[in-house]
Amino acid sequence: QKEVEQDPGPLSVPEGAIVSLNCTYSNSAFQYFMWYRQYSRKGPELLMYTYSSGNKEDGRFTAQVDKSSKYISLFIRDSQPSDSATYLCASAGNNRKLIWGLGTSLAVNP
Amino acid sequence: EAGVAQSPRYKIIEKRQSVAFWCNPISGHATLYWYQQILGQGPKLLIQFQNNGVVDDSQLPKDRFSAERLKGVDSTLKIQPAKLEDSAVYLCASSLNNEQFFGPGTRLTVL
Numbered sequence: 001q002k003e004v005e006q007d008p009g010p011l012s013v014p015e016g017a018i019v020s021l022n023c024t025y026s027n028s029a030f031q032y033f034m035w036y037r038q039y040s041r042k043g044p045e046l047l048m049y050t051y052s053s054g055n056k057e058d059g060r061f062t063a064q065v066d067k068s069s070k071y072i073s074l075f076i077r078d079s080q081p082s083d084s085a086t087y088l089c090a091s092a093g094n095n096r097k098l099i100w101g102l103g104t105s106l107a108v109n110p
Numbered sequence: 111e112a113g114v115a116q117s118p119r120y121k122i123i124e125k126r127q128s129v130a131f132w133c134n135p136i137s138g139h140a141t142l143y144w145y146q147q148i149l150g151q152g153p154k155l156l157i158q159f160q161n162n163g164v165v166d167d168s169q170l171p172k173d174r175f176s177a178e179r180l181k182g183v184d185s186t187l188k189i190q191p192a193k194l195e196d197s198a199v200y201l202c203a204s205s206l207n208n209e210q211f212f213g214p215g216t217r218l219t220v221l
Binding site for chain 2: 004006008032041042043044045046049088090096097098100101102103
């Protein structure tokens with residue numbers, strides 16, 4: 001079992017839809033949870049960073065961490081074609097070594 | 111603020127040849143990472159430097175891969191000899207605190 005599991009998709013939604021992206025993790029020592037966005041032929045860029053459990057909102061993006069179920073979510077409201085990218089979740093323990101999911105490919109269709 | 115710079119952006123070589131990648135991190139970032147990202151997968155950490163010292167190289171195939179960061183700034187990653195399975199994007203990242211900033215990557219194709 002991988003330490004961080006993520007459905008690779010692909011996921012295709014119409015413009016304006018609410019997108020839900022999810023990961024699960026197995027290591028209960030993980031405390032740091034990130035979502036990165038990666039456009040084609042670019043490096044990943046950090047979207048959301050959460051420490052421990054709870055929600056974090058930034059504009060159209062909301063990250064949720066449920067440590068009891070070891071579940072990580074990213075919600076995108078009012079999705080735009082410019083949101084089309086691969087979304088990678090990553091988790092880390094106190095050593096800050098990132099353990100990555102496979103990434104979910106998202107296409108938002110105009 | 112300038113981002114992480116990498117070169118070359120693309121490289122095509124034949125198996126058994128050698129290749130080197132260069133990374134210039136964001137100014138002032140003490141920690142530098144090299145990742146390998148195979149198509150359809152998340153990045154895999156190859157090596158982590160703190161200034162010019164190695165923190166983690168547990169997943170670096172040391173029989174063929176080497177990396178250095180001599181003055182604690184720029185870094186080079188070398189593969190010698192390359193194998194077909196080394197075809198991937200090699201990402202460099204740097205960090206000051208918790209956030210890692212990535213460069214655009216070098217796409218390596220081994221024929």
